[in-house]
Amino acid sequence: MNLAPISVTKTTQPLKKPDANNLGFGQYFTDHMFVAKYSDAKGWYDSQILPYGPLALDPAASVLHYGQALFEGMKAFRQGNGDVALFRMDYNWNRMCQGAERLCMVAPPKELFLEGIRKLVEIDKDWIPENKGSALYIRPTLIGNEGFLGVRPSREYMFFVILSPVGAYYKSGLSPVNIWVEEDFTRACPGGLGATKAAANYASSLKAAYEAKKKDYSQVLWLDTTRTYVEEVGTMNVFFVFKNEIVTPSLEGTILAGGTRDSVIQVLKSWGKPIVERKIKLSEIREGAQSGNLVEAFGTGTAAVITPMGELAAKDWKVKINNGQMGELTTKLYQELTDIQYGFKADNLNWIEKLK
Numbered sequence: 529m530n531l532a533p534i535s536v537t538k539t540t541q542p543l544k545k546p547d548a549n550n551l552g553f554g555q556y557f558t559d560h561m562f563v564a565k566y567s568d569a570k571g572w573y574d575s576q577i578l579p580y581g582p583l584a585l586d587p588a589a590s591v592l593h594y595g596q597a598l599f600e601g602m603k604a605f606r607q608g609n610g611d612v613a614l615f616r617m618d619y620n621w622n623r624m625c626q627g628a629e630r631l632c633m634v635a636p637p638k639e640l641f642l643e644g645i646r647k648l649v650e651i652d653k654d655w656i657p658e659n660k661g662s663a664l665y666i667r668p669t670l671i672g673n674e675g676f677l678g679v680r681p682s683r684e685y686m687f688f689v690i691l692s693p694v695g696a697y698y699k700s701g702l703s704p705v706n707i708w709v710e711e712d713f714t715r716a717c718p719g720g721l722g723a724t725k726a727a728a729n730y731a732s733s734l735k736a737a738y739e740a741k742k743k744d745y746s747q748v749l750w751l752d753t754t755r756t757y758v759e760e761v762g763t764m765n766v767f768f769v770f771k772n773e774i775v776t777p778s779l780e781g782t783i784l785a786g787g788t789r790d791s792v793i794q795v796l797k798s799w800g801k802p803i804v805e806r807k808i809k810l811s812e813i814r815e816g817a818q819s820g821n822l823v824e825a826f827g828t829g830t831a832a833v834i835t836p837m838g839e840l841a842a843k844d845w846k847v848k849i850n851n852g853q854m855g856e857l858t859t860k861l862y863q864e865l866t867d868i869q870y871g872f873k874a875d876n877l878n879w880i881e882k883l884k
């Protein structure tokens with residue numbers, strides 16, 4: 529596909545860079561953003577890089593009323609030799625396309641998605657923090673923006689990308705978090721949007737996370753609608769390490785197919801480990817933790833990469849995993865993935881694209 533070149537308008541008032549040791553997550557944004565528009569009549573048009581700032585939207589835009597919104601999350605890393613590495617961008621584009629299909633939206637073509645991100649990261653590359661653990665978080669977003677209140681898919685879309693320099697997700701370093709087993713709220717239902725990165729999934733998850741935080745739990749463990757099987761943890765995929773098998777829930781429509789999940793599965797396979805994708809009963813996890821047959825548990829996602837789980841608590845029971853300590857395999861996986869991302873290990877699986 530031939531796309532019109534991206535026009536660039538640079539800021540005349542560059543922002544002050546934040547303290548690299550105090551970035552947090554998603555608090556700061558870079559000088560520029562990428563925006564492209566779509567209409568049924570024109571196709572994709574007006575691709576531009578602009579100074580970061582408010583978007584103009586018609587108050588009747590479909591995203592504001594009927595929630596046609598999808599996003600992605602990925603990272604650019606500053607490697608040891610100064611190179612800028614983008615991680616598995618194809619994976620994210622594919623996932624946006626699948627989500628767009630489910631939400632009756634029009635996804636940006638691959639070249640527009642990739643070129644928009646490459647060019648934006650290039651222009652704002654001075655914002656990429658250097659410490660290991662920190663990165664430039666990339667947030668591509670697709671919204672329906674036709675001004676029309678009839679209920680049908682929008683005929684106009686806006687695709688935009690913003691960038692946020694982020695520190696290590698957990699300030700105190702990688703240490704096991706406590707998890708609340710959520711038996712009241714569910715994140716996704718069969719036939720619903722759970723397999724997409726729809727903004728709506730986040731809206732539906734906030735209440736449970738907020739209630740768990742009030743009880744001092746950092747994330748919730750999501751169960752299926754029958755409250756029998758384990759699905760995800762917070763906004764991460766979940767893995768359990770038993771003595772004779774490593775398991776992660778199979779993708780059956782209610783689980784988001786994480787790129788980190790996929791990377792972990794591929795790394796485990798390359799190590800010859802017994803990784804199995806299947807349905808996992810909550811009772812298995814509880815009994816395994818009690819008997820000691822479950823030795824490690826962790827979540828996976830772009831933001832934190834790997835998050836060890838130290839304790840699971842439900843309304844009337846509580847179990848520790850590995851005595852609340854971070855496990856050996858969890859540690860090794862975190863090392864392996866971040867070593868590839870930061871260029872300390874060979875990228876044998878072809879996940880890295882260097883910015884030219």
Ligand SMILES: *Cc1c(COP(=O)(O)O)cnc(C)c1O
Pocket residue numbers: 601725760762763764765784785786787788789828829830831
């Ligand atoms: C984004 C997300 C993940 C993790 O996906 P990655 O591609 O690994 O970042 C897992 N679960 C949910 C619900 C998500 O939204």
